[in-house]
Amino acid sequence: VNAFSLTLERNAVEVNADAAVEVAITAGNGNYTLQVADNSKATATIVGDKVRIEGKAAGTTKVTVKDSQNKTAEITVTVKPRGLSLERTALTINAGTTAEVAIFSGNGGYTVQVADNSKVTASVVNNKVRIEAKAAGTTKVTVKDSQNKTAxxxxTVNAFSLTLERN
Structure with a gap:
């Protein structure tokens, strides 16, 4: 029995983190198996005569396809980082109070930088940006992730609100 070469539609793909791409197996000997070099970057499954690759985290890995005749072919997978998105991009709070803004998506390793520390302080707690208002005025808080994506x-901090009542 003559064995066919194992060939793929393409040998390199780019995919976004949290997205998928398919590569057709154009020739081979059936009973395909897959080996992913780094499962933290991408996963792969056989769907019919296609290799379905799902991006997990930014970086590069390889998917090796093997058939029943031990023929192999390789796909180089480049996973692009997630975009960094926040619950909101503008916030108005009163001096002396605290607010949180959720980080909806990003690549982990979050840090924050405040343009004017006299107005607010900021930190990241459980994928939320915690902002403590100190003094009236406006400033910017920049959030950065491990892939240098920023948001x-x-x-805007309003002055302390004070209500006096007459007796």
């Missing part, structure tokens, strides 16, 4: 929150 900004414009924070």
């Amino acid at each position: 900004e929150i414009t924070v």
Whole structure:
């Protein structure tokens, strides 16, 4: 029995994190198996005569396809980082109070930088940006992730509100 060469539609793909791409197996000997070099970057499954690759985290890995005759072919997978998105990009709070803005998507390893620390302080707690208002005015809080993606929150701080009542 003559064995066919194992060939793929393409040998390199780009995919976004949290997205998928398919590569057709154009020739081979059936009973395909897959080996992913780094499962933290991507996963792969056989769907009919296609290799379905799902991006997990930014980086590069290889998927090796093997058939029943031990023929192999390789796909180089480049996973592009997720975009960094926040619950909101503008916030108005009163001095002396605290607010949180959720990080909807990103690549982990979040840090924050405040343009004017006299107005607010900021930190990241459980994938939320925690902003503490100190003094009236406006400033920007920049959030950065492990892939150097950034997003900004414009924070407006109102002066302390004080209500006096007559007796």
